[in-house]
Amino acid sequence: MNKSLDPRVNRLDLPQGELTPKVPLDQFGTFEVFVQLKEGKGYRHEGSVHAPNIDMAFLFAKEQFSRRLMCAGIFVAETRNVFVTGFTEDKDSIYNHISDDFPEDGEIENYEVFHLNKRGKQHEHIGSVPSKNHQHALAQAKGEFIDGPPVFNIWVIKTADILFTEEEDMIMWNTLHEKKFRDASDYKAADKIKAFKERQQ
């Protein structure tokens, strides 16, 4: 096959005719990060990190999502282990569209359930249910939450697929409240510029 005039295309190392397996992208998988702002408060989805494994995802998540403000705990789960429903809006709760049926396969273990209570906001942890599989967990959550305020989207994660902060590691955030210097607002840049301009006049 002809070489491309664009060196970036040549660097892609495209297959040369024979049938070959597609090469995976040279990048890490993603992990979803959940943060607890204060002890006793619920965990909330904050974003995702790239990492080669779940331990490193935890390391990265700690500095990515809790280097400012407040944090009491973090947990991470591989993105592919997060099971996601469809979306609804307005007064229509997604629970109205969830089937009561579920497959019977699987042993009973815990699953964590997350609600999206406002479009555009983060998913929040609402509790765990012992279930046989993700669909079962969803069906059980339905019984409990269908009559509550509308929920627009639900995530279900098997508890065993989550890496939680160890009890003894919770001290990692002890000095966080003293690190105001990590916040742009702490430098009061606008005030300094204003004062500077006033001095110029």
Place this chain on the structure above:
Amino acid sequence: MNTLAVKELLYKMADDQLILGHRNSEWTGFGPLLEEDIAFSSMAQDKVGQSQALYQLLHELGEAEPDTVAFTRNADQFHNSQLVELPNGEYDFSLIRHFLFDTAEALRFEMLTQSSFEPLAKLAKKIQGELRYHTMHANIWIKQLGSATEESIGRLQKSLDEAMPYALGLFENSEFESDLISSGVFAGEEELKSKWLEQVEKIIDQTQLTLPDVLTLTPKTGGRAGIHTEHLQPLLDEMSEVFRIDPTAEW
């Protein structure tokens, strides 16, 4: 309590943290991946913050202001180990140094939570959480790359062999060693070194790396007495550039 002995202890700890904090901050913007760049930079910032807290304790014992102490001394007035002043090299060396140093640092502060010098015991307790993350970070990286590919194992091994004699220099005995031990300020470099070796071995044993036999190595000492490699002065010149131009500058 022998104040000179306490000051000597505080100076070497603070200088280690300031210099390594500055070295590690040189990775900011150049880390191997975005997430790691931020994590490593945050830890560098923690180290500088910890050194400031120690300089503050020194100030309370009659030494100059933390900024003056940090920015106006020359290399021969610094008491850091030579390990922390070495250039970053590639990421393998920086990680190995981070692992060897932070393991010792976390154990040192753990011992100091029992110090009879109360302000130091209080500080040691306060920063335990930060150090917990630093050692967790180091251990996970070393375990990951120490058992990954031929290249990663080879690079880490080479850096470990290079860094080890310098790491042993961290435990250079002070002339006040027996004072510090008998007054209960600090249980001493020898005790720290044996705890450190045990912990370093525990992590290295979970990888395909081999720990050099420390009995055959000559520790690179001298740093505590102000004897440094040629790498320290250029670092100090760069670190104190703004302060030397305008000591009243705020940023």
